[in-house]
Structures are given as C-alpha cells and as structure tokens.
Amino acid sequence: MKKTQEYICSDCGYISKYWLGKCPNCQAWDTFVLNSKENILQENTNLVKPLKISQVDKQDFFIFDTGFNELNRCLGGGIYKNTIVLLAGSPGIGKSTLSLQTAYNISKNFKVLYVCAEENYSNVRARFDRLFNNYSDNLFLFDNTNIGYILEAAKDFDIIFIDSIQAIRSLDLSTPIGSISQVKNCIDKIVEFSKNNKKTFVILAHVTKAGYIAGPKFLEHMVDVVLIFESRDDYRVIRVSxxxxxxxDEIGVFVMTEQGLKEDNYNQYSHVGKKAGSVLSFLPEGSRLIPIEIQALVNRSFSEKPKRIIWGIDTVKVMVISSIIEKFLKFELYKYDIIMSIVGALRVFSNAVDFSIAVSIISSFLVFPVNRSIFIGNLSLYSNIEPISKNRFRLFLLESSKFSIEKVYSNFSKDEVFCEYPDLKELVQNIEFYKLESLEDLLKIWKI
Incomplete structure (x- = not known):
C-alpha cells in the first residue's frame, strides 16, 4: 500500500504533485487543496481476450416503462436497462416532480430507490402526498449525499434516481460539494458501478445561467441519454441532446398542474379558427406533429411607423411573409400594425408553417375566419404553394382527423389524395380538399 499526496484544483479538477497559487488549466487563483489518497496496486492475472463481433452474445434490451408516452418517446421507448439517463433543467422547472412521478410509475413493477440528496425525507413525502393518493411498497427513499453509501444502498434495487449529481460528493476528494472535480469523480463511480452490477440510473442535473449543464462536459459524455427540460409558461418541454x-429529434410536451406534470391532451385547440386571424397548424418535431395555434391581429395603424410585435415566431420570417402578401395580393400591410403570437409550448423557426402564418395574416386583414381548416405546403418567395414530402403530408392528414378538420388546402385534389393514400380513403372521405398553386388561388376559392 502506497500513500501519496497530491493537490487538486477545486474549480476544474486539475491535479498537481505540488501546491500552486494559480491553476495552469483554468487560470484560477488559490483553488488548490490537498487531496490525500491511498493507492493500492493490485496485480491482475486475469487475461483479457478480445472477441470477434460475431462471437458476442445477442441479448434483448429490457425497457422500463416510465408511465409517460411523451417521455418514453424521447427515450426511444422507455428507460433501457443498465443505462444512465441524465435529466437537466433550471431550478424550479419540475425535474424533481417528473422524476418522482416516473419513479412511482416504475415502482408498480420494480424496486426503485429515490436518492433525495437535495431535500430531506419530509419534503419528498410532502411532494409525494400532493401528487399521489396511494403508496408503493417498492419505492424507497434515501437521504444521503455520500456516493459510497448511495452505491452500497443501490445494490438491492432495479433502478436508482439521484436528485441531484451536484448535491452528492465523494470522500476521496476534499474539494467542495458540487465542484467540477466532485461531479467528475461521482459520475466515474456511478458509471463503473452501473457496468459491474448491471444497474440503471436516472440522474438529475442543474444548468447554468447560460443554459449549459453545470459541471464538466465529461458528465454528458459518460451517460447514455441526455434530456434537457425547458419551460414556457405552464408548458414543460423535454428535448433530447x-x-x-x-x-x-424527438420532444416531449407536458403541462404543469397542481397534481404534477401531465401530458398535453391538446383540448385547448378545439376553438381554433372561430375568429379571424386564428389558424391551426402542425409543427414537425421528430416522428410526429405538434399542434399549435397561430394568432394574428392586423389593425390600421395611426403612426408613421406601423408596429410589428411578434411572440414565438422568427421576426424575419413574419417580415418576409408580409412582403410576399403585399407584393402578390396587393394588400397595403405597410399601413397596418401586425401583432402575431404562437399559442403552445413551442417557438416557430421552421418553414413548415409559413403557409399557415400567411393565412393567419390574410384572415385577420380580411376579417375572414377559417374554422376547421388546415393549410399544408411550403410558401415560396413568389407566393407559390410548394408540396411537402409524401410522408409528412400523410402525417398532416392523420393529425387533421383528430381535430375534426373539414377543409384541407394544399397542392392535392381529393382524387389525387385517394390515389396516393388509398388506405386513408375512409379516414378523409368527409374532408373537403382544395387544390391551389399560390396565395392568389386562395382568394379565388374564398371568392374575395
């Protein structure tokens, strides 16, 4: 047994044999602390024999069902066994709520350990009572910050939730809890434990003011899945990093309620289109379409410079679409204020909804409601409605059927749709299809 001494930077984890006033790696001053360590040199006589890829045994992946379809979709079907999932988000966004709900759902069939390193037992119990009416005999809490004790307790459980990686520490280091070196050391131990014992971990993490995961980039490299939890009003969006x-490419959309996080059922879009300027559209995200409501208010301006107030949409996009409408439809929009907003959990930067944005502006300008209508296609700079891919058009039709859509405006006539998608004939037979080549054709169909 050999006892050595080394100094470690509490900011970046740089290791030196001697104490230094300034860290040569991160340039920080007075950050080196003594780190005593006993190195046990062991001789391993086991031979490591590489295998041909054809010799590796095939195994079926076991997946834990989280109880949330939105979360399962982001994870690729659920939480895969023997993996490590990192869930990162701003303070107060709902990470602990989502993880506790997920832990409870999984505990219906498996033993789950929930490590509450940031809170005590009473706080977690109070949140649990607010979220659930029944208790699970398979859900256990562990109030500890020592990674050694946590991994020792984890041996008897199928899946372990840790809240959070910045709140636990390793006694191997004398650096402060939450420092880069502590986070790196703890995730090292978790990864090694997970591989050796075939355990599954869900680890919560904080983000910085700039939106990056707090700690070393090494943290993201070592885990299997990185989920970013974002907030917009009452909506919570999970993005896969x-x-x-x-x-x-997948995302998950939740709504924060008094009973915790719930999957969005999109019932709030039933009124869309009843007023001029309101248009229902679908935003492509991964393998599905997310419904959004585009709202436009076009009103006569009484100032020298008409206002352009826009929420949730790329401002340049709205300016370009307004210019197209002015040029080809001869609308004098330069005399009008244009106020636009997106109702929903997402912000729009994609070109997939340009046609719908244009219709929203036209609808408000003409005071012409477009109830139970959907507009499919890309808008060119010459006001032409260009077709989208066949797979995406099919998705639009499938989603439209869920919202009782009665009119579809696109490049396809009804006969062309039946010919291209014979399996959807029964689903869309009661929908009216209007074929148009440009925005000018839209006014002809509306007889304006």
Missing part, C-alpha cells in the same frame, strides 16, 4: 438508443 443525446440518445444512444433512439432519435435526438
């Missing part, structure tokens, strides 16, 4: 078992 990394996923070894699924797509990174």
């Amino acid at each position: 990394k996923n070894r078992y699924g797509s990174t």
Whole structure:
C-alpha cells in the first residue's frame, strides 16, 4: 500500500504533485487543496481476450416503462436497462416532480430507490402526498449525499434516481460539494458501478445561467441519454441532446398542474379558427406533429411607423411573409400594425408553417375566419404553394382527423389524395380538399 499526496484544483479538477497559487488549466487563483489518497496496486492475472463481433452474445434490451408516452418517446421507448439517463433543467422547472412521478410509475413493477440528496425525507413525502393518493411498497427513499453509501444502498434495487449529481460528493476528494472535480469523480463511480452490477440510473442535473449543464462536459459524455427540460409558461418541454438508443429529434410536451406534470391532451385547440386571424397548424418535431395555434391581429395603424410585435415566431420570417402578401395580393400591410403570437409550448423557426402564418395574416386583414381548416405546403418567395414530402403530408392528414378538420388546402385534389393514400380513403372521405398553386388561388376559392 502506497500513500501519496497530491493537490487538486477545486474549480476544474486539475491535479498537481505540488501546491500552486494559480491553476495552469483554468487560470484560477488559490483553488488548490490537498487531496490525500491511498493507492493500492493490485496485480491482475486475469487475461483479457478480445472477441470477434460475431462471437458476442445477442441479448434483448429490457425497457422500463416510465408511465409517460411523451417521455418514453424521447427515450426511444422507455428507460433501457443498465443505462444512465441524465435529466437537466433550471431550478424550479419540475425535474424533481417528473422524476418522482416516473419513479412511482416504475415502482408498480420494480424496486426503485429515490436518492433525495437535495431535500430531506419530509419534503419528498410532502411532494409525494400532493401528487399521489396511494403508496408503493417498492419505492424507497434515501437521504444521503455520500456516493459510497448511495452505491452500497443501490445494490438491492432495479433502478436508482439521484436528485441531484451536484448535491452528492465523494470522500476521496476534499474539494467542495458540487465542484467540477466532485461531479467528475461521482459520475466515474456511478458509471463503473452501473457496468459491474448491471444497474440503471436516472440522474438529475442543474444548468447554468447560460443554459449549459453545470459541471464538466465529461458528465454528458459518460451517460447514455441526455434530456434537457425547458419551460414556457405552464408548458414543460423535454428535448433530447443525446440518445444512444433512439432519435435526438424527438420532444416531449407536458403541462404543469397542481397534481404534477401531465401530458398535453391538446383540448385547448378545439376553438381554433372561430375568429379571424386564428389558424391551426402542425409543427414537425421528430416522428410526429405538434399542434399549435397561430394568432394574428392586423389593425390600421395611426403612426408613421406601423408596429410589428411578434411572440414565438422568427421576426424575419413574419417580415418576409408580409412582403410576399403585399407584393402578390396587393394588400397595403405597410399601413397596418401586425401583432402575431404562437399559442403552445413551442417557438416557430421552421418553414413548415409559413403557409399557415400567411393565412393567419390574410384572415385577420380580411376579417375572414377559417374554422376547421388546415393549410399544408411550403410558401415560396413568389407566393407559390410548394408540396411537402409524401410522408409528412400523410402525417398532416392523420393529425387533421383528430381535430375534426373539414377543409384541407394544399397542392392535392381529393382524387389525387385517394390515389396516393388509398388506405386513408375512409379516414378523409368527409374532408373537403382544395387544390391551389399560390396565395392568389386562395382568394379565388374564398371568392374575395
């Protein structure tokens, strides 16, 4: 057994044999602390034999059902066994609520350990009582910040939730809790434990003011899945930053309620289109479409410079679409204020809804409601309505049927739709299809 001494930077984790006033790695002053460590050198006589890829045994992946379809979709079907999932978000956004709800759902069939490193037992119990009416005999709490004790307790459980990685520490280091070196050391131990004992972890993490995950980038590299939890009003959106078992294009949409996080059922869009300027559209995200309401208010301006007030949409996009309408429909929008907003959890930067944005402006300008209507296609700079891919058009039709859509405006006539999608004939037979090539054709169909 050999006892050595080394000094470690509490900011970046840089290790030196001697004490230094200034860290050569992060340039911070007076950050080196003594780190005593006993190195036990062991001889391993086991031979490591590489295997051909054809010799590796196939195994079926077991997946934990989180109880949330939105979360399962982001994870590639659910939480894969023997993996580590990192869930990061701002303070107060609902990370602990979502993890506790997920832990409860999984505990219906498996033993779950919930490590509450940031809170005590009473606080977690109070949140649990607010969220659920019944208790689970398979859900256990552990109030501890020592990674050694946590991993020792984890041996008897199928899946372990840790809240959070910045609140636990390793006694191997004398650096402050939450420091880069502590986070790196703890995640090292968790990864090694997970591989050796075939355990599954869900780890919560904080983000900085700039929106990055607090701690070393090494943290994201070592885990299998990285989920980013975002907030917009009452909505909570999960975006996938990394996923070894699924797509990174998927998102999950939740609504924060007094009973915790619930999946959005989109009932609030039933009124869309009843007033001029209100248009229902779908925003492509991953393998599905997210419904959004586009609202426009076009009103006569009494100032020298008409206002352009826009929420949730790229401002340049609205300016370009307004210019197209002025040029080809001869609307004098330069004399009008245009106020636009997106109702929903997402912000719009995609070109997929440009046609719908244009219709929203036209509808408000003409005071012409477009109830139970959907507008499918891309808008060119010459006001032409260009077709979208066949797969995406099919998705639009499937989603439209869920919202009782009665009119579809696109590049396809009803006969062309039946010919291209014979399996959807029964689903869309009661929908009226209007084929148009440009925005001018839209006014002809409306007889304006």
